[in-house]
Amino acid sequence: MIRFENVTKSYAGGAVKAVDDLSLEIDGGKVFGFLGPNGAGKTTTIKMMTGILNPDAGKIWLEGIDLDRDPIEAKRLFGFVPDTFEMFERLTGLEYLNFLADLYRVGNAERKAHMDKYLPLYELESAIGQQIRSFSHGMKQKLQIIGSLIHQPRIWILDEPMVGLDPASMHALKQEMREYCESGKTVFFSTHVLDVAERLCDEIGIIRKGKLIAQGEPEALMKTDRAETLEDLFLNLTEKEA
Ligand SMILES: Nc1ncnc2c1ncn2[C@@H]1O[C@H](COP(=O)(O)OP(=O)(O)OP(=O)(O)O)[C@@H](O)[C@H]1O
Ligand SMILES: [Mg+2]
Numbered sequence: 001m002i003r004f005e006n007v008t009k010s011y012a013g014g015a016v017k018a019v020d021d022l023s024l025e026i027d028g029g030k031v032f033g034f035l036g037p038n039g040a041g042k043t044t045t046i047k048m049m050t051g052i053l054n055p056d057a058g059k060i061w062l063e064g065i066d067l068d069r070d071p072i073e074a075k076r077l078f079g080f081v082p083d084t085f086e087m088f089e090r091l092t093g094l095e096y097l098n099f100l101a102d103l104y105r106v107g108n109a110e111r112k113a114h115m116d117k118y119l120p121l122y123e124l125e126s127a128i129g130q131q132i133r134s135f136s137h138g139m140k141q142k143l144q145i146i147g148s149l150i151h152q153p154r155i156w157i158l159d160e161p162m163v164g165l166d167p168a169s170m171h172a173l174k175q176e177m178r179e180y181c182e183s184g185k186t187v188f189f190s191t192h193v194l195d196v197a198e199r200l201c202d203e204i205g206i207i208r209k210g211k212l213i214a215q216g217e218p219e220a221l222m223k224t225d226r227a228e229t230l231e232d233l234f235l236n237l238t239e240k241e242a
Pocket of ligand 2: 044
């Protein structure tokens with residue numbers, strides 16, 4: 001469960017309002033797709049829900065835990081794949097995964113089972129002993145994805161996770177996202193790939209200029225707007241003048 005209540009964030013001393021009075025509730029057991037044009041406020045929202053940025057106003061709860069009051073407790077609950085690659089480049093892939101497992105206090109048997117499952121799935125077995133600086137963009141992305149799940153978090157947050165993935169890895173990721181929410185966990189991801197969002201998401205939210213302009217099941221939203229596809233709906237909603 002994720003809850004935002006009247007969350008606002010500005011940059012540059014208030015000159016840029018990146019997120020404007022956002023209220024949003026996402027139940028467990030759902031894949032939630034966060035959509036919006038470039039600069040709409042998706043990454044800013046994600047940075048606030050992961051505690052990287054503090055909101056100027058408003059509150060955020062993860063599984064009922066107030067992120068501002070119990071930040072460490074709240075941070076234990078999620079796994080995060082950012083849209084950047086600020087990784088420890090001199091670590092090997094294996095050292096990186098073990099570092100994360102240590103951080104989240106994951107036992108030896110669980111971390112081994114995790115790697116046995118995910119390294120073949122994302123075809124990283126042969127590279128995992130190499131330093132991260134030798135990895136390609138897609139390989140780094142896959143390592144971040146595997147690392148983000150090492151502690152089997154209740155909430156899985158991903159910022160544009162599909163960028164740079166090859167078709168097999170993209171398929172594996174989509175499947176994992178679907179399966180992940182089955183046990184009541186929540187998946188929250190941002191994307192520009194609307195046909196994937198249409199098929200994958202139980203619910204979507206569309207943000208434009210920092211404001212949430214639509215939220216609901218893709219099918220229902222498309223029907224209300226008489227749109228044939230999520231792309232049509234997105235273009236209808238985001239091209240309207242504020
Ligand atoms: N560090 C920053 N300093 C100043 N302005 C920023 C900063 N980060 C983001 N912004 C501004 O905040 C607004 C929202 O940016 P944000 O990165 O949240 O958008 P986004 O929806 O993730 O876009 P994209 O689809 O391009 O990733 C934009 O106007 C952007 O220029
Ligand atoms: Mg972004």
